Amino acid sequence: MIEIEAIYLLLSAFAIISALLVFLMKRLLHAAMALTITFVISAILFAAIGQAFIGLLQILIFVGGLSAYLIAAVATETKSKSMLKTKPFFASAIVLSIALTAIISSIPQAAYLQSTFQSSASMMFSQYYMLLFIMMILLFSTAIGGVLIIKRFRKLVV
């Protein structure tokens, strides 16, 4: 049991370090690679808690699709991206982490949260599933619009 907790802690530490490296790396390519590592570690964590299918989908969509696309796009950028003021970044990240953890741990009745969560989830899957599909269609049309805009930029530039 201790070994499993140690593995969780180790993976969480790696995820936090790679999330920090997204902002601390100076080149965009390295930042995108650090983001990819965060995606991979989150997928491993999903598999570790028994949701292997979601971990697999996470790998397929985020790592295989989005990260490859992102890295291919920003690979040619050689300028430094760093406009970050490091001290306010770390201070605000630490304060926000502590505040969010304090808020969630101050919720008194976890059982009440669990029951409302179950009822809302069942409503989402039974009554309001059409809203989700409409949202998906809208977002998909946004993606197609983005591709069309890129084509228009190419015509403008070339």
Added chain:
Amino acid sequence: MFPYLIELAFVIFAIGLAGIASDRHFVAILLAVELILVASIIALVSFFTSASSASASPVIMLIAIWSVAATEIIVLITFYVYMKYNGVSFDITTLSKMKW
């Protein structure tokens, strides 16, 4: 059951939010939004795994988050291509100068 995942989600969310608040590079801000989406996925999956019955699955909600993330990458690359090939600065404080 999985005590560290919620805290991990909060920490990653806070890192993303701090990155949005303290960085001025356009692409870095959108990468921070991706981090926030990853944090929301981690929180959702850990809630579902520890709180829901076996019949419910978070995949439908996750599809919504995944489609938001995919759309955001499309928007990022669209603006990246536009800014790079039109000589627009990636500093978001100069975005008011961006025109068709």
